[in-house]
Amino acid sequence: MATGKxxxxxxxFYYVQNEEGLFQCRGRGNFRKRQIKPLVGDEVEFEAENATDGYVLDVFERKNELIRPPIVNVDQAILVFSALEPDFSPLLLDKFLVHIEANQISALIVISKIDLLSEKLRSEINDYKELYESIGYTVLLTSTLQSDGMNDILPFLDGKISVVAGQSGVGKSSLLNYLKPDLNIETNAISSHLGRGKHTTRHVELLPIGKGLVADTPGFSSLDFVDIAIEDLSMYFPEMARLSVVCKFRGCTHTSEPKCAVKAAFDRGEIAQTRLDHYYQFLEEIKNQKKRY
Structure with a gap:
């Protein structure tokens, strides 16, 4: 039997790539009964009489899995957020980062459309860049129109499966078209009425770009905190995770517990107000979600 990705x-249909080429396959008949759903990124065993008539026979163990977008075995998430049109959203960025951290995936933050910024707004974006870099993330400021920072992305792709994610209209497809012009991925302008972009990508696909594979994914603007426990949330904020181990109480939620190292660090100015505010907001979302089950 052959193997591939x-x-x-x-x-x-599942399109499986290996050193012999690309094979169009269907799933094995008993996958549904076994509750197996092959996903993009899966390493699989398959058989194919020709390039268009194959069957996926087995799915190998996954190291991680994202639900939205549906993709597995991801090494890195490239989180694309526009500086303007739509406005930069640190709240949504933090929500993405929580989910990426929960799946033990490294994150690269790309802020696009910096050519649209006024001097004042550019200063604000630079402040956010400094904040996230102080936490430990890499932040690139980019413009596809002026080519600013675009080539800095390529070295981060080497030897990795990367997923490009972010809300609609931030320039994900434009970024991929710049990095590999022959892709010709459809792009749509921002709607002036809605203030957001249209979904231009309707399925997940791994694309060979540079020396890695990159997934273009459907845009989306919300994430649910499914499978994230209240006591674990702070572990997905790196600056809090480092401190949680010295809180007086195990499982400290950094709300009303005494001798909380996170709250003490905030009082010393070592944790940003926006990050703590978002943590508390996500905490409430998780609490409210649990009540519905």
């Missing part, structure tokens, strides 16, 4: 899933 699923690089695209579309209309009930």
């Amino acid at each position: 699923i690089t695209k899933a579309l209309s009930g």
Whole structure:
């Protein structure tokens, strides 16, 4: 039997790539009964009589899995957030980062459309860049129109499966088209009425870019905190995770517990107000979600 990697899933077909080429496959008949759903990024065993008539026979163990977008075995998330049109959203960025940290995936933050910024707004974006870099993330400021920072992205792709994610209209497809012009991925302008972009990508697909594989994914603007426990949330804020181990109480939620190292660090100015505010907001979202089950 042959093995390979699923690089695209579309209309009930799985496109499996290996050194012999690309094979169009269907899933094995008993996958549904076994509750197995092959996903883009899966390493699989398959058989194929020709390039268009194959079957996926088995799915190998995954190291991680994202639900939205549906992709597995990801090494890195490239989180694209526009500086303007739509406005930069640190709240949504932090929500993305929590989910990426929960899946033990490294994050690269790319802030796009910096050519649109006024001097004042550029200063604000630079402040956010400094904040996230102080936490330990890499932040790149980019513009596809002026080519600012675009080539800095390529070295981060080497030897990795990367997923490009972010809300609609921030320039994910434009970024990929710049890095590999022959992709010709459809892009749409921001709606002036809605203030957000249209979804231009309708399925997940792994694309060879540079020396790695990059997933273009459907845009989305919300994330649910499914499978994230209240007591674990702070572990997905790196600056809090480092301090949680010295809180007086194990499982400290950094709200009303005494001798909390996180609150003490905030009082010393070592944790940003926005990050703590977002942590508390996410905490409430998780509490409210649990009540519905």
